[in-house]
Amino acid sequence: MSLLGKAAVAMWWNVRPEQRAEFGDWHSHEHFPERMSIPGFRRGSRWTSTDDADGFFVLYELEQYEVLTLRGYLDRLNAPTPWSTKMMPHHRGMVRSQCRVAASFGGGVATSLATIRLSPETGRETELQAQLSDILRTLAPQPGLTGGHLLLTDTPRTSSPTTEQQIRGKDGAADWIILLSGYDAGVVERVVADKLSPPALHVAGARNNPTIGRYRLAFTMTPPDVAAV
Template sequence: MMKSEQPKQTKPAQIFGQSFTPFTSKSAPTDRLLSATCVGRRARIPDRARQRRTGIEQLNASCGGRRTKTAKRNDESRERAAQRWSPRFRAGVERATRAESWLIDRPRVLKQSGGNAREISMSLLGKAAVAMWWSVRPEQRSEFGDWHSHEHFPERMGIPGFRRGSRWTSTTDAEGFFVLYELAEYEVLTSKGYLDRLNAPTPWSTKMMPHHLGMIRSQCRLIESFGGGVATSLATIRLSPQAGCEADLQAHLANTLGTLAQKPGLTGAHLLRTDTPRTSAPTTEQQIRGKDGAADWIVLLSGYDADVVEAAIASPLSPGSLGALGAQNNPTIGSYRLAFTMTPQDVAAG
């Protein structure tokens, strides 16, 4: 009596660091495998087509090159569709691909947790930033907004390494502004592209620079970052550590900010530290404005609920609480709402 033939066992495949049994011709569609494997941050990237191609390539390699006829037909259909894309649609796909590369290549740092180093993603778009505070008189605000939105921001976003700019208006000072530029690397601060712009302001910039009153301009390294995105409300805290308390203060702030970023109403909490590059002379823009001040340490707390942001400033990040953590007792606190934001993709789309 002949024994019934047992189905052949398929060796599990390793895809994205996890084991999965490859599909046969009678299995579910390939997309289902990708849905199971494309987990975490990469699964949320808009360019699904790129994920699909990557997953198929890994699946094909794990199966020794064997593919189902259905999967091959799907590939051919996608290729034919891609050839029919209009130039405008192709341009949109290219912009989305650039956005994806920013998410994939976001800076990573080692954090200590329980004695073990773990790798996390920074939520701001880079490892450095320029944080600035200044005032503009009411009679200049209209032209300032026009210049800053339509000339100055696009100019800055055209500099290699500039990833996002945001402008915020004070909710407590009718003349106050806060501006944040997020940079890919600290070295962008001394790059030729940036210094060339600082030393060759446009005629409109030359006209507007003297109206930046009480300028505080800090060129910073990103120290701690939790959460992400751009929200509608923002609090800034300029502070300095007590002598000998730098390490303890940073550790306490990291713990506090990490907890706050997960609360309902809040979206992000970040710690920056000013590290002014050594340059040979003040730039032309600095000479026009006059001497700029600089902060020391900077805390940024953002959220979609202004009341929750204010509550955090009144309690866990109040001057008294910060003093108990090791900060000096004279922090400067500001509250802001979002006025405008721009990325290099916005410039390219225009």
């Protein structure tokens, strides 16, 4: 998939089995339509972990980075609906990163996704970004794959805990994020074990502690879909 904009919000969390059915209803029928109604939101996607029975990854693609600081977004974060207020405490282990899109290659919406959370070695940031961009550009058109993207967390300086964050408790944050999507989960996995493996990333300039997640698509929505809800 090609990211639809220059910024994104990337989130990981767990939901206990007993809350998963209601979570799916709320997130698909209220929360996604609400977010897609905010000016500047271009697409939302929810992914279910294939490694962790409780895990989810959610990505919101934004037209511009400035959307993160506009009233349309902040007003929603500070005025959750009753249903959102009920569901937010069930977001366990939330990691939430507001990002700039540093590189994005590919097209379409895939069914399989790998996320890699990593950090650069001190002094090797420029080198690592250039090497990852080259790798992802090469990978995106390969058989079995559909896209490769690099996100850099850049939390707005004016950011302060919102009402939603206060309900959930303290959120964690990623640093750099690689997204690799494909229509063949086996190919995605082989790339993660080879060209995007921890040793390969370390040679390119990353620290030795990346966090890798594997997911399948559960739901996606764009603003035109809201009118049909």
